[in-house]
Amino acid sequence: MTDPAITPDLVAAHGLTSDEYDRILDIVGREPTFTELGIFSAMWNEHCSYKSSKRYLRTLPTTGPQVICGPGENAGVVDIGNGLACVFKMESHNHPSYIEPYQGAATGVGGILRDVFTMGARPVAAMNALSFGSPDHPRTRRLVHGVVEGIGGYGNCFGVPTVGGEIRFHPSYDGNCLVNAFAAGIARSDAIFYSAASGVGRPVVYLGARTGRDGVGGATMASAEFDDTIEEKRPTVQVGDPFTEKRLMEATLELMVTGAVVSIQDMGAAGLTCSAVEMGDKGGLGIRLDLDRVPVREDAMTAYEMMLSESQERMLMVLDPEREAQARAVFDKWELDFAVVGETIADDRFVVVHGGETMADLPLSTLASSAPEYDRPWDPTPPPDPLGHVEPVDPIDALRAIVGSADHCAKDWVIRQYDTQVMADTLVVPSHDAGVIRVHGTDTALAFTADVTPRYVVADPVEGGRQAVAEAYRNLVARGARPLAATDNLNFGNPEKPRIMGQLVGAIQGIGEACDALGMPIVSGNVSLYNETDGRGILPTPTIGAVGLIEPAGSRIAGRARAGMVALLLGHPGTHMGRSAFLWCVQGREDGAPPPVDLQAERAHGAFLLANRAYVTACTDLSDGGLALAAFTLAEAGGTGVALDVSDQAVLFGEDQARYLLAVTFDAAEALMVAAGKAGVPLSMVGQFGGDSVTLGNSSAGLADLSAVFRERFEQVFG
Template sequence: MQEPHITDELIASHGLSPDEYASILEIIGRAPTFTELGIFSAMWNEHCSYKSSKKWLRTLPTSGPQVICGPGENAGVVDIGDGQAVVFKMESHNHPSYIEPYQGAATGVGGILRDVFTMGARPIAAMNALSFGEPGHPKTRQLVHGVVEGVGGYGNAFGVPTVGGEVRFDPAYNGNCLVNAFAAGLADADKIFYSAASGIGMPVVYLGAKTGRDGVGGATMASAEFDDTIEEKRPTVQVGDPFTEKRLMEATLELMATGAVISIQDMGAAGLTCSAVEMGDKGGLGVRLDLEKVPVREEAMTAYEMMLSESQERMLMVLRPELEAEAKAVFDKWDLDFAIVGETIAEDRFLIQLNGEIKADLPLSKLASTAPEYDRPWVETPAAEPLGDVPGIDPIDGLKALLASPNYASKSWVFEQYDTMVMADSARTPGLGAGIIRVHGTDKALAFTSDVTPRYVKANPVEGGKQAVAEAYRNLCATGAKPLATTDNLNFGNPEKPEIMGQFVCAIKGIGAAVDALDMPIVSGNVSLYNETDGTAILPTPTIGAVGLIEHADDIIGCDVRDGHVALLIGETTGHLGQSALLAEVFGRADGDAPAVDLDVEKRNGEFIRDNRHLITACTDLSDGGLALAAFEMAEAAEVGVWIDSGDTPFLFGEDQGRYLVACNFDKAEALMIAAGQAGVPIQSVGKFTGETVWLGQSSAPLAELSATFRTTFPDTFA
């Protein structure tokens, strides 16, 4: 087949700028072949090279005594004691999910699971953070159904419990939904597998499913804005098979036990190209591939297609040659492909051959570590105007408005489509704060949460970035867990616009300050830029996934609210209504500044909750909707009414940070107030849980009536 002639249009369609193409000519001293152009395009696109974000990602705190492996590998690894480690990461599959919702979301789940078991960990938990356009938008319903079914279809069939996540709606996501997938697994701390190749002349082995044409160019597509050609991008979305992935996981973990693996890498974005280049570059080696040996499921595939395919359920491994027979036997048993497709070489070359014909011959190190890096111009987001007057509102009417919004109504319609109990170690499932998984065979448990408030980040990127981490910290502390570490999924618009780059830079500054102050280093993550359609950007959405450790299952703070329990508010309340849920849902406003985050206060209050967990029967952090929504959700889950003694709008709906709502009996409440006084932590009794009515000051409504709105809003909107 004749390769296309390299034209300016072809270069541009591969996401390469004229300057980048000039750099390619300088590096290789000639015009690239079509396959070489595709390889450079894959390795130098935003999704793989982080060329706009690397400068700022380096500023994030990534180390600590608990960190075994930070960013740069398939997933982060954190010590949880007793020779065990938790392995976790969050990644985006935004563009594919907008084009083909089911497969985009499904393969996002599949990809993040592979990142975890490629490190030698068995997945134990999944989460997903989903952002959609306004509920009434013509495309939103289709996206919600497709994405939720894709997440459930893949995760349920694979057999991993979905323990948490988020679902939000805003017009800013009308042309660009976000699908951020998280997975965590358990491994022996001394049996972690890495991706750096070592040894010259070692076999490079292709593992898993066959290669097809699905996903060709997917990484490049994920690094571009959408426009009216969006339908043409549908073939760049991968197709997933969770049952093959389940077999691949079992085969991979069994293979690792044989001692045959020198290094191993998931074939994710940019498929065979990215996995081979990363393994070689990290090991300071070259790689030769013979593509006629690659297992394929379509006829007459070209070198370009094989190198850029993003077919799912595939891995690349460097093998100890003396254990080839044992390794192949494992994959034969699981009915998966095992093919030696090349070898490591001493020269700095990425040599691609097909039936003896050289299709690419490039300096491997130039593809990865010397990819372009930009210090893009950026401007700070202007300071928010002071919040104007907020009209008075009957507090029950305000609460009803929140409960009638898909943003704050129960998401049970979503998570009931997910298997939350498979593996039988789930101690807390979605809908009650952070999810909790028992560490099988031990007394320990792990808590998982995913958090960000995009409207805060848009108004004030530094405080919004801090708040995303702080809310994750609070969600973990509210379960009794000690926060360990975080993963970030940084979703923004076009970084070539200084105002968007400014959002990114300042959010990173806030995130960095918070993870440092709260001892929650970033150990893995993902950057997703160019989330724009026809020039309209999403809300800046730096999602924070966090993991915490509960040393003993008896230390879990429960959700057991009983009639007669006292309601205690921990933390200082000033009644901050800027950028609040009440402002958005009742008044259609998004003005004022984001709430300030005092990281010293966050740490002090979180430690107070953990240190006094024996006095706390139930606990939730306060975030969107403030005290009113938190009190209702605790009451609704327990099927008992609640009386909050104040009817003041800022007190009830303000979104001041660093706060928790606690329920316990009178004796424990008294002891908790004494402990808070000694620790210098603000605490006040704000009411009690009792009866069958929700009282906010002098305004009331039957709990059953409010619960019906809370439970039916989402299915009435989308079912």
């Protein structure tokens, strides 16, 4: 097959600018081959190079006494005691999931699981954060079904529990849904595997499934906006096989015990290209590949196709040559391909040979660490207009509207699609706050959560970034977990637009400030840009996934509110209605400023709750819907009514930060009030649990009535 001529149109089709192509000409000193153009396209696209964001990502706090490995590897690693570590990361699969919902979401799960077990960790938990368009948009129902079924189909077959996540709906996602997948695993803290190649002349080994044409150009597609040619991009979506991935995990973990693995890398975005280049670049070595040795499942595949294929369930490894036979035997046992496809070399070269011809010969470092880095123009987001008059609404009517909205109703239909109990270590299943798993063989547990409030971020990116971290922190604390670290998944529109770039810059600033203040460093993450269709961008959605440690496991806060318990508010009464769920769900408004985040108060209130968690039976943080929604969800989960001694609309529905609602016995309430006085934190009694109704001030409705709306609405719309 003759390679096409390199034309300006072909360069543009690969997502490269004319300036970037000129830079390639300077590097290569000649016109690149078609395969070389594809390699540059894959490595220099936004998805792999972070060329628009990395100067700002460097400002994030990434270290701490608990951090074993921060950003730059397949996943982040934190110490959890007992000689163990938690390995975790969150990553997007947005564009593929909009084009082909089932496979896009499924392979997003598969990819993030590989990131974890590539580090030597057995996956123990998964989460997802999903953003869809308006519930009445003609594509939304299909996308919801496809994405949820893809996540469940892959995760359930692989055998990892889904323990948390979030789902939101907004018209800004009509043309570009978001699928952010999180996975966490457990490894010995002295047996973490990294991707930097070492040693000259060592074998480079291909592991796992065979290479096909699925996913060719997927990383480049993920770094472009959508338009009316979207259906033409369907072949760039990968196809996953969870049963093969399960075997790949078992084989990989077994192989790691043998001592044969020098370095190892998942073949994710940009497939063989990215994995080989990153291994060589991190180790300061070159890589030579012979594509005739690559296991393929389709005839007549070209070098271009093999280098850019994103076929799933594949890994790349640098091997100790003395252990090759032992390593091969492991993969033969699991009926997976094992092929020596290249070697490490001393020169800074990336050499690709196919059919006896050199298809690519490039300076390797220029593809990764020397990729372009841009200081794009950005405009700060102007302050939002002050919140106008908010019409008073009967509080029960307002609560009914909120619990009956697609955003805030129960997601039972979704949770039923996921296996939440596989591995038998799940202690708290997906809910409003964090999910919890037992760390097998120890007396500790881990809590996981994922959060962001995009309507805050679009109004004030800095404050919205702070709030995303603060809410993740509160969700962990509300389970009795000490927050350890976070992973960020930064979903934004086109960074070439100064307004959008300003949102990204502001959100990263806010995230960094909050992570620093709350002792919750960012140890891994992903940036997903160009989330736009026909020039219309999504709401800025910087999702924060976070992990916390509960020790001992029995000290978790996971009880239920019961009749006769007191409702205590930790934090000040609400006043802030700007950008609230009340405005959006009840009055169809999105105006005002988001609530300010007092990071000192967040830390002080969280520390108080953790120090006094033995007194707390049940707890939730206050976020969307304020005190009213928090009280309802605590009561409804416990099968009891609740009466709040509050009638003021702002106090009931304000979304002021740094607050928790506690369900405690009367004796515990007395002890907590004394402790709060000594600690100087605000704590007040706001009501009592019991009965069969929900009462907000002078307004009341039956618990069963509201619960039916809350539990049935999602399935009525999407089931």
